[in-house]
C-alpha cells in the first residue's frame with residue numbers, strides 16, 4: 001500500500017520527511033489553505049512523486065505550477081468537471097480527482113472515467129474543500145465498483161490504525177492504491193511530525 005503525505009510547505013521539514021521515502025508528497029496551491037505552499041521546495045529525491053493540489057484553479061495556473069515545481073501529478077480538489085480533468089490530462093500529467101463523501105454519495109453518479117482521471121481521492125465532505133481533519137465511514141466504499149484506483153483520505157490518524165488495518169483487508173479496499181495523511185500528523189499547519197509518520201508507515205509497510 002502506497003503512502004502520500006500531503007500539505008508540505010516548509011523546505012526543512014519536507015527534506016526531513018523525505019528521508020522516510022514516502023511514495024508521494026503533496027503541496028497545496030490553494031491560497032486560502034493554512035498549508036498554502038509559497039516557496040519552491042527543492043532537492044526532493046526523484047523517486048518521491050510530487051503532487052500539486054489545486055481547487056478550481058485556472059488551466060494556465062495549473063500548467064505553470066506543474067512546470068515550475070516539476071510536479072508529477074495534480075490533485076484536483078474542487079468542482080473540476082470531467083472535461084476540465086481531460087484537458088489537464090492531455091498535457092501528459094496524471095490526474096487525481098477528489099470526491100467528497102457524505103452518507104448520500106451515490107457512486108453510480110460518478111461521471112469521471114479513465115479518459116479524464118488516473119485516480120480518485122475519497123475525502124470527507126466538510127466546510128473546507130480539503131484538510132477538514134475528519135474521517136468518513138469507509139464501509140460506504142463497498143458501493144464503489146469502478147476499476148479506477150483510489151487514495152483513501154480525510155482525517156486519517158495514527159489512532160485509526162486498527163480500523164484502517166481491518167478496512168485494508170476488506171473487499172471495500174480492493175481498489176485502494178494509497179493512504180493519504182495530512183492534518184492529523186502535524187505539529188503546526190504544514191509541519192509534519194516525523195516520528196508519528198514513521199510509526200504509521202511501519203504499520204502500513206507490514207501490509208505491503
Ligand SMILES: O=C(O)c1ccccc1N[C@@H]1O[C@H](COP(=O)(O)O)[C@@H](O)[C@H]1O
Nearest residue numbers: 006033077130131132133154155182183
Ligand atoms: O489540507 C488542506 O488545507 C487542503 C486545502 C484544500 C484542498 C485540499 C486540502 N487538503 C487535502 O485534503 C485531504 C484531507 O486532509 P485531512 O486528512 O482531512 O487533513 C488531504 O490529504 C489533502 O489532500
